[in-house]
Amino acid sequence: MEKHEQLLISLRKVIRAIDLYSRKLSKDAGLTGPQLLVMKQIAQLDGAIARQVASAVNLSPATVTSIIDRLESRGLVQRVRDTADKRRVQLFLSDEGKALLDSAPQPLQEHFIQRYQTLEPWEQTLLLSSVERIASMMDAEELDAAPVLTVGQIQESSTH
Incomplete structure (x- = not known):
C-alpha cells in the first residue's frame, strides 16, 4: 500500500472517530x-x-x-x-x-485532549503543523471549521 493511501485511511479513521463521538454527544446531551x-x-x-x-x-x-x-x-x-x-x-x-x-x-473526546496535553510542546506543535499542512494541501484553509467536526449529510447551499 502506498503512503498516500495509508494517510487517507488514517484520515478516514479520524473522521469516523469524530463522527461516532459527535453522535454520542448528540444522543447524551x-x-x-x-x-x-x-x-x-x-x-x-x-x-x-x-x-x-x-x-x-x-x-x-x-x-x-x-x-x-x-x-x-x-x-x-x-x-x-x-x-x-x-x-x-x-x-x-x-x-x-x-x-x-x-x-x-x-465537545471532543476527553481522552484525546488528555493524551495530547501530555505530549511535549514540540510534539504538540509538530502534530498541529502537520494537520494544518494537510488542510492546506486539501485547499481547506478558507472553510468554516469549528474546533469540533460534525459529520453528517452534506446539503447544498442555496447561495453560491
Whole structure:
C-alpha cells in the first residue's frame, strides 16, 4: 500500500472517530459539537453579540446565527436588545441552557485532549503543523471549521 493511501485511511479513521463521538454527544446531551461550542462561548463572553461568538469559534456569522436560532427555539439561549444601543443584540444562556452546559460532556473526546496535553510542546506543535499542512494541501484553509467536526449529510447551499 502506498503512503498516500495509508494517510487517507488514517484520515478516514479520524473522521469516523469524530463522527461516532459527535453522535454520542448528540444522543447524551441533545447538542451537536458546534452547538455546544457556541453555548460555551456565550457563557464565557456573557452578553456577547453573534459576531464575537462566530470569531471565537471560527465559524461564519451566518452559521453561528443559524445555530443560535436553533438554541433559542429550544429555550437554551436568550437574545436581549442592548438598552444603550438598540441595534446591538446580546446573547445569554437561559437557566436551562446553563444547566445543560454544566452537565454536557467535552465537545471532543476527553481522552484525546488528555493524551495530547501530555505530549511535549514540540510534539504538540509538530502534530498541529502537520494537520494544518494537510488542510492546506486539501485547499481547506478558507472553510468554516469549528474546533469540533460534525459529520453528517452534506446539503447544498442555496447561495453560491
